[in-house]
Amino acid sequence: MRGIERSAGPGGAVRGRAGGADGRSDTEGGDRLAMRGRQRGWTSAGSRFWVDPRFVVGLALVVASIVGVWWLVTASSRTVPVYAATRTLTPGATLEPSMLRVVDIRLGGSDAAYLSAAKPSFGDQVVTRTVGSGELVPLSALGDAAELGITTLVVEPGRRPATDVVPGTLVDLWAAAPVDEGYGSPEVIVPAATIVRSSEEEGFLSGGGSAALELAVPRSAVATVLAAQAAGHLLSVVPTEPGAR
Structure with missing residues (x-):
């Protein structure tokens, strides 16, 4: 109320x-x-x-x-141009345009780890480890030629290499010294050398017409290999991991 x-x-x-x-x-x-x-x-x-x-x-x-x-x-949908190998790149090889092709690929945030094709500049870069044909070229597989410490030389093994010995294959180079009418026990004179190419490839022939291999070896091993060749040692190459590069 x-x-x-x-x-x-x-x-x-x-x-x-x-x-x-x-x-x-x-x-x-x-x-x-x-x-x-x-x-x-x-x-x-x-x-x-x-x-x-x-x-x-x-x-x-x-x-x-x-x-x-x-x-x-x-x-996630952004693509970047990077280089891929057109053939197997082996240690000691100097980068050239003919070795590479441009591919556009989605890499997320990892594109900085590969050789970019946006600003191509090879300089004096050389390959420091094997990059397979068709693989993207990682920056970690490249280095300065002056600091690499690797060179190539040609050897003629006593036997034809196995079919799985292809460019990029890691091999041990063995040598057996001549003894009387045969050869002594073989020993490894260069471990983990890399096959660069073989005499079966076009434009590469050995002096004696036999099977020959171009190997990438440390500069420190060159004298040992040349001395073994001069002394008539029987040379052999054995893949470190048969069937794998």
Whole structure:
């Protein structure tokens, strides 16, 4: 029940004020309504708009997730030009354009590990380890010619090499010294030499017409190999891992 409080003003005029049953004014009720409105994220007309911080944080998370997905899709679909070997590259070989071809490939973030075709510049780079035909050329397989310490020389094994001895194959070079009418026990004079090419390849012939191999060997082993050849040692090559490069 609402009551009407009456009081006499000057001149006998009657003034009244409406109040609730508990004696609180309507003004106090309006204040409570405005407070509830502010708690729900809005204010009355003429007041500044107020936004719940949780809404802002949620919106920011949604935007960040959309941008992240877009970046991942774009990065995964991006291709970069890199070089691949057109034939087996062996240690000591100087890089030339004819050895390489450009391929566009998706590498993600690992494209910096391979020889880029975007800015081709070979300089004096040489191959330091075998790179198979068709493989991408890793920068770790290249080095400076002055620091490599590898050279090539031709040997003529006493027996025709096995069919699995191809360019890029690692072989041990064995030598057996002549003794009486035969040869003594063989020993390894160059371990882990690399086959560069064989006499069966076009444009490469041995002096005596027999099977010959061009090997990449350390410079420190050259004198040993030449001395064995001069002394008439029987030379043989044995793959370190038969059937594998």
